[in-house]
Amino acid sequence: MFFIIKIFVFFRRESKLFFTNITDLFSNIVFFFLSIFIFVFALGTDEQLLKTIGVGIIWSLLLLSSILSLRKFYEEDFNNGILVIIHMSGISYELLVFLKIISHFLFVQLPFLISLPIVSIFFNLPTNEVYNLIITFFIGSLILSCLGSISASMNLLNKTNFSLGGIVVLLFSIPLIIFSVGINNAESELIYLINLLIGIALIFLGIAPWSSAAFIKLAISNK
Amino acid sequence: MFFIIKIFVFFRRESKLFFTNITDLFSNIVFFFLSIFIFVFALGTDEQLLKTIGVGIIWSLLLLSSILSLRKFYEEDFNNGILVIIHMSGISYELLVFLKIISHFLFVQLPFLISLPIVSIFFNLPTNEVYNLIITFFIGSLILSCLGSISASMNLLNKTNFSLGGIVVLLFSIPLIIFSVGINNAESELIYLINLLIGIALIFLGIAPWSSAAFIKLAISNK
Amino acid sequence: MLLINDLSFYRNNNVIFDNVNISLANGQITQIKGKNGSGKTTLLKVILNIIEARSGEIFWEGKNIKKNIFNFYNQTTFISDQYTSSRKLTVYDNINFWKGLSYSQLNDNDILLLLGTFNLKKYQNTETMYLSAGEIKKLELLRLILEQKKLWILDEPYNHLDNLSIEILNQTFIDHVNNEGIILFTSHYNPPINKIDVIDFN
Amino acid sequence: MLLINDLSFYRNNNVIFDNVNISLANGQITQIKGKNGSGKTTLLKVILNIIEARSGEIFWEGKNIKKNIFNFYNQTTFISDQYTSSRKLTVYDNINFWKGLSYSQLNDNDILLLLGTFNLKKYQNTETMYLSAGEIKKLELLRLILEQKKLWILDEPYNHLDNLSIEILNQTFIDHVNNEGIILFTSHYNPPINKIDVIDFN
Amino acid sequence: MFGFLINPSKFNKLADIILRPLVFITSIILIMGLFLVYVSPLDYQQGLTVKIMYIHVPSAWLALLTYSIMTFYSILCLAFKIPFGFIINKAVAPIGATFTLLCLVSGSLWGKPMWGTWWVWDARLTSVAIMFLIYVIIIFLSQTFENREVREKTIAIFILIGSINLPIIKFSVDWWNTLHQPASISKLSSPSIDVSMLQPLIVMTIAFSLVGLIIAILRIKAEIIIRKNH
Numbered sequence A, B: 001m002f003f004i005i006k007i008f009v010f011f012r013r014e015s016k017l018f019f020t021n022i023t024d025l026f027s028n029i030v031f032f033f034l035s036i037f038i039f040v041f042a043l044g045t046d047e048q049l050l051k052t053i054g055v056g057i058i059w060s061l062l063l064l065s066s067i068l069s070l071r072k073f074y075e076e077d078f079n080n081g082i083l084v085i086i087h088m089s090g091i092s093y094e095l096l097v098f099l100k101i102i103s104h105f106l107f108v109q110l111p112f113l114i115s116l117p118i119v120s121i122f123f124n125l126p127t128n129e130v131y132n133l134i135i136t137f138f139i140g141s142l143i144l145s146c147l148g149s150i151s152a153s154m155n156l157l158n159k160t161n162f163s164l165g166g167i168v169v170l171l172f173s174i175p176l177i178i179f180s181v182g183i184n185n186a187e188s189e190l191i192y193l194i195n196l197l198i199g200i201a202l203i204f205l206g207i208a209p210w211s212s213a214a215f216i217k218l219a220i221s222n223k
Numbered sequence C, D: 001m002l003l004i005n006d007l008s009f010y011r012n013n014n015v016i017f018d019n020v021n022i023s024l025a026n027g028q029i030t031q032i033k034g035k036n037g038s039g040k041t042t043l044l045k046v047i048l049n050i051i052e053a054r055s056g057e058i059f060w061e062g063k064n065i066k067k068n069i070f071n072f073y074n075q076t077t078f079i080s081d082q083y084t085s086s087r088k089l090t091v092y093d094n095i096n097f098w099k100g101l102s103y104s105q106l107n108d109n110d111i112l113l114l115l116g117t118f119n120l121k122k123y124q125n126t127e128t129m130y131l132s133a134g135e136i137k138k139l140e141l142l143r144l145i146l147e148q149k150k151l152w153i154l155d156e157p158y159n160h161l162d163n164l165s166i167e168i169l170n171q172t173f174i175d176h177v178n179n180e181g182i183i184l185f186t187s188h189y190n191p192p193i194n195k196i197d198v199i200d201f202n
Numbered sequence E: 001m002f003g004f005l006i007n008p009s010k011f012n013k014l015a016d017i018i019l020r021p022l023v024f025i026t027s028i029i030l031i032m033g034l035f036l037v038y039v040s041p042l043d044y045q046q047g048l049t050v051k052i053m054y055i056h057v058p059s060a061w062l063a064l065l066t067y068s069i070m071t072f073y074s075i076l077c078l079a080f081k082i083p084f085g086f087i088i089n090k091a092v093a094p095i096g097a098t099f100t101l102l103c104l105v106s107g108s109l110w111g112k113p114m115w116g117t118w119w120v121w122d123a124r125l126t127s128v129a130i131m132f133l134i135y136v137i138i139i140f141l142s143q144t145f146e147n148r149e150v151r152e153k154t155i156a157i158f159i160l161i162g163s164i165n166l167p168i169i170k171f172s173v174d175w176w177n178t179l180h181q182p183a184s185i186s187k188l189s190s191p192s193i194d195v196s197m198l199q200p201l202i203v204m205t206i207a208f209s210l211v212g213l214i215i216a217i218l219r220i221k222a223e224i225i226i227r228k229n230h
């Protein structure tokens, strides 16, 4: 019972940190839209082309946006020393990481889900592709959150270098991208591919907490 | 004479901060390569397609990578209060911004230039396009540095929200993208377009110092 | 009762401290003094197992703390030299968060009273980043009373405090010691409290 | 000679301070004392024109500092409460940077000596982020001697320092005052220096 | 004489005097404009859709005009420390955003019959879309910072940076050959448009400006009151 209160308190704080006001949420989405604009300009506005590569672009951009939000993971709490305080209140680092992943998923990734249908209009995507996109994105973004956690905790060790963590995310998300984009091109076997994606998500949900926790512990003892 | 020493000292410090070790430089480029891989995977490996959209992708990714390095601009020096110390040593905030832009251009953007020819091979770009790419990138990245300075200084005012600054970069780089990618598609008038690009760069080199300086002053007085 | 047995810590093969033995009985207040860089802060962190010791054991109420670390943490408040409040949240939100983490029994009224004694009431709804250095420190120190733990470990609690706040803090210390609490703190300042055990750490 | 005339500062329509008048003659050392949050840090920043005053004037050697701010800065060292050293650079690099910025006449030998008196010599090639709190503070205070300016403005210089360093700092202050320097600092601690003017700021 | 442009109390006084007659005049002009639009001739190519022009062009111009006004006041309040500019910026931004949106919507409604699509990635259309985003960001910025000084100055600086978009909108049709109509009315020398179309267009433009002005006056008055209370 007490433990549930603690977790509730944790999420209340996270949500306050993410949304000091609604503009924050909004500007994330605007950012996403703008980067799509950029791509459309850069690649040319040929309608047929856009249709072919639409899903690919959307996925890659989601990936890059989530790299941008990496710093929201641990950095500040680590510098403040508040990670230690939370840990000392009886939450193991592993659980802490897990909670952080969930809150990143809820507060950073899900808002993008809202914007997906609108984005699809830009690319003239057919309805069933949009539908697939939303499903795969739902699972995929959980994976991205796990990856984000790993690389954000890695960044704590090396404060000079922001790209290092980003590289990790990118490296591991190559299979993710292949699958997710593949889903939209596959005629049959949709369920099969989605199951695979869920499998990957579960694996990462298993790996991320302990590896992030290990990095965090290391960072704290060398601070 | 003394003033030149001061500026030299400034750049020496900046270069040390950027290259505490060579891995930093290296990992930026690796990051760039990996994100290109991601795109290639996401969009499919159709050779003709890649050729058409190659320049566009390279440009958009350069843009996004430079958003990733935004925080290298002012954040740390601002939090440390070292911006004030530098200012008190006789460097006006406007000049400070200008120097920071130059050092970002030198230490973050130019290393990408090295990687451009290699990347072009991936996309099978013809030599003259690579040549154009390098020229436009040289000017374009100066513009990106200016934009980066503006949005990094804006982020000092609003520490919760990282996207806000990113939005500014994206918003104003849309014309940049149109021009730069356009250059490679334009048959003639290359010189004309490059002149235009130089014009934009000069405009931004005029705007960025005072607007960044204004944001920085505002942030310092409200810290 | 906290017992520290032959504690050693090395960083990159440099001794930071070696064979430290400390025992803190209930109702005892202990100050660690020593030169800058002598390893006081590090010692506190090692005692709390935030950083792992190289060798040595720590016993809390007779049990090795590593056996059940959360049981130890459950009775400890650590106020570090750094600020642990989130700069973007208001004073009230921060307190509420700490309260939720520590199952504090204090109700809202008590907290308002507490804020009153520390002269922070008017900042209730201000983000902590707008507080002055001393005010943030006082907010941190609030956690001592809020969490109601037995063992207090503090790193340089007197920094930034004005004279009135120092008096309040001293009184808080005395009250806690009288209630059989244990206090371990580092400071270069010598507070006028009777019966402080001083550990010279050089 | 620094003259502060009717200085006022407001934040969001709240008075932080109002009509402050201070005059600092050559060879004078002045301490600002006051409750937490009374606006001492803000006052120092306003005096230095880092934050703009709402009203009032400041004269340095008879001239309004706003007329030629860099002329004023050129004779001023400000040690803020925060750390201004870059955490990722080594102690030596930081010092070198400050030296370059201030046209300091000190050569490398002097600097080594200086590091020696502050007990920092062995950290020459350590990144400052690995220093202890007091060591970073001492590194900051090095700037006083390095920059060789006439006016010293310091915010809580005694925090984190151990007893030996406090003595060294006091001696440095006394030497500077004897050389017709001007010192203005805030602190809650009362250093044992003769002839300190205390401004009570409440 | 032009004190009301920078002084809130003078502005208030003047506004109180002219508001009622202004509403009256505006209604007359608006009705007249709508009537003129109704009787204006159909285009032999475009048919009825040409009448979208009477909404599209005035709102496009007013969107640009509003932004120019904001730019002007931003310079005033940053360079000469005239706080009235902040009030104007805050009051006027939503109006400009509305006009821009109107221009975008009417443009795409017009585009469907003319070009066959609602939207193309053409330079003119895009730069207007960017202007719309800038307006939206300005509106949102005013809710982002708690500190009023920070908020107002940030907005002013942002407006100034964004003003480089204005020439891009204006000249985009000349710089890139695009689908969009090049300037035919606003050409200074001789408008290449028939008088029978020019008349209703001008009247509608005046009507739009007056409506915008009335809303602006009301919002500025409200803003002055809010500021006084804080």
Ligand code: HEM
Residues within 6 Å of the ligand: E053, E056, E057, E060, E061, E103, E104, E105, E106, E107, E108, E110, E111, E112, E114, E115, E124, E125, E126, E128, E129, E169, E170, E180, E181, E182, E183, E184, E185, E186, E187
């Ligand atoms: C969403 C789509 C559109 C946008 C954002 C847009 C934007 C604009 C803007 C900003 C102006 C004012 C330019 C100036 O003052 O020079 C303008 C004027 C004009 N637009 Fe559009 N437009 C759009 C679609 C269209 C379409 C489909 C047509 C008709 C084929 C059209 C016809 C015109 C005309 C005739 C003018 C007046 C040009 C002049 O004489 O100055 N526009 N538009």
Ligand SMILES: Nc1ncnc2c1ncn2[C@@H]1O[C@H](COP(=O)(O)OP(=O)(O)OP(=O)(O)O)[C@@H](O)[C@H]1O
Residues within 6 Å of the ligand: B221, B222, B223, C129, C130, C131, C132, C133, C134, C135, C160, C162, D011, D016, D034, D035, D036, D037, D038, D039, D040, D041, D042, D043
């Ligand atoms: N950026 C800011 N925005 C709003 N209020 C602020 C800001 N910075 C400081 N304040 C407020 O201004 C007042 C003075 O702060 P200041 O830091 O000058 O106090 P101080 O006298 O130095 O206190 P201390 O002894 O604790 O260091 C405080 O009440 C603080 O809450």
Ligand SMILES: Nc1ncnc2c1ncn2[C@@H]1O[C@H](COP(=O)(O)OP(=O)(O)OP(=O)(O)O)[C@@H](O)[C@H]1O
Residues within 6 Å of the ligand: A221, A222, A223, C011, C016, C034, C035, C036, C037, C038, C039, C040, C041, C042, C043, D129, D130, D131, D132, D133, D134, D135, D160, D162
């Ligand atoms: N992360 C680290 N890596 C390497 N060395 C470190 C690290 N942190 C601290 N040190 C070194 O360990 C020693 C002890 O540091 P510590 O912070 O414990 O000192 P302290 O006694 O608290 O000093 P102070 O009185 O200045 O606060 C110092 O010499 C410091 O340089």
Ligand SMILES: [Mg+2]
Residues within 6 Å of the ligand: C040, C041, C042, C081, C155, D132, D133, D134
């Ligand atoms: Mg310490």
Ligand SMILES: [Mg+2]
Residues within 6 Å of the ligand: C132, C133, C134, D040, D041, D042, D081, D155
């Ligand atoms: Mg202070």
